[in-house]
Amino acid sequence: MECIDKKCPIHNGVKTRGARLEGIVVSDKAKHTAIIEIDYARFNYKYERYSRNRSRIPAHNPACINAKTGDIVGISETRRLSKTKAFAITDVVKKAA
Ligand SMILES: [Zn+2]
Numbered sequence: 001m002e003c004i005d006k007k008c009p010i011h012n013g014v015k016t017r018g019a020r021l022e023g024i025v026v027s028d029k030a031k032h033t034a035i036i037e038i039d040y041a042r043f044n045y046k047y048e049r050y051s052r053n054r055s056r057i058p059a060h061n062p063a064c065i066n067a068k069t070g071d072i073v074g075i076s077e078t079r080r081l082s083k084t085k086a087f088a089i090t091d092v093v094k095k096a097a
Pocket of ligand 1: 064065
């Protein structure tokens with residue numbers, strides 16, 4: 001199958017640079033977009049404890065990858081692809097069970 005997605009980071013023009021993150025897909029409802037949730041702990045020096053944080057990043061989901069809800073994926077920073085997207089899914093680390 002040939003990839004015709006112009007925003008595909010693997011087959012076509014969009015270059016990746018900057019941050020590379022891993023997270024879980026929590027929504028694949030939108031066309032060519034997935035919401036990636038990332039859990040992380042950050043140390044707070046004043047209270048000497050970790051705080052658990054969570055961020056949600058909209059990322060481009062090209063047809064050749066087609067990640068589904070529950071998949072663990074790697075995302076890379078790209079140029080801004082739309083009003084909210086500046087990341088693209090580059091690979092599926094683990095498929096949902
Ligand atoms: Zn592609």
